[in-house]
Amino acid sequence: MTIAPVRSTDSQQLIAESTEELLAQADGVPEARRQELLDQVILLNAPVARSIASRYRRKGVDADDLEQVAYLGLVKAANGYRPEASTAFLSYAVPTIRGELKRYFRDCAWTVRPPRRVQEMQGSIAAAEPQLTQQLGHLPTDEETAEALGTDPGEVAEAASVRGCFTTLSLDAPAAPDAGTSLVETVADAEDGYELVENVHTLAPAVSDLDDRDRKILALRFCGGLTQEEIGNELGVSQMQVSRLLRGILDRLREDLTKPTG
Incomplete structure (x- = not known):
């Protein structure tokens, strides 16, 4: 299925109304028809998934991989949502997409695996940091992030320190900006x-x-x-x-x- 961008002239309200209508039509119809309608829901709300995925960028994971994980969360949300629920579709879909991204970081993206609580805290920081930066006008401190998340600054500092665990530095990388040697040349040989x-x-x-x-x-x-x-x-x-x-x-x-x- 190709994820097509939604035109900028389409209002969020129109998308929300179309989504609710499609989900209502998908309730109680044969499976093949239901899947066609859910595919349309996914296409309509794909920009939401991309927007959520963008908040997790620059964390050592390829942007395309993040978007694919976000789309997976959107697909799960479309299949799991029930029209009779009192909440709007996005109120159900957004936490589902975020949960899928956090799960991906927790289970698949670590080169060096820290404790589970540190992994989960790092995911929470990654999700909250863009909004906090926008609100504060600067990159939030550990104390500001901890206050927003309702946790201790020490836990935020510990989780932030493991961001490099998502990727490893290539041994072919320069040992220093002005050096003519690579990292592998600085590694001691076995004696x-x-x-x-x-x-x-x-x-x-x-x-x-x-x-x-x-x-x-x-x-x-x-x-x-x-x-x-x-x-x-x-x-x-x-x-x-x-x-x-x-x-x-x-x-x-x-x-x-x-x-x-x-």
Whole structure:
């Protein structure tokens, strides 16, 4: 279904009256006809969904995705509204659309997921901030936002601090505005030397208990990279003997290294 913009010459009152008429017609008719009428309701009220979605922009989520979520909320509202209700359609649809957007932010938009209460507070701040900015003439402080939401300024500050959790910075981004390096170039590489030192200190006592021939076999195999056949030629023994010697040496080392201490 294509969401077409409503012409600026169409008054809100006319849209509201047309919406109520369409919803009344959709009550009690066959499903196919009912869906056609609800589609018209959705098209008429699409600007409302877009307007609500716009209040959640610049929060790290693509604007097209926000509009799609808002349209989904409008579709749910159109299908869930009952003409016999005492409230107007928009009084039912607007909270439904907002709820859908908040749910999307809570469940789908987080790269790093903070606690549930922080997620929900961040959604409330995002929805209230544009109206507060318009009323106050400046970006609201934590105290002003907290007063409008009926909560504590500390909770607002905590929720506002997680706005960056919706997106992550690309490692290809510049490390600084005037720098010629990217962030990935500033990330430290893994240092294998620490593990090597730890392994040497762990093995040294066990290897020191071996005799000269066994230490030479280990050195030829694991330091020199010789094959068992080459080691046999070096020592004047067969490849089969080298295999048995190696197995015995490794078994002794394993037993020594796994022996309980203390």
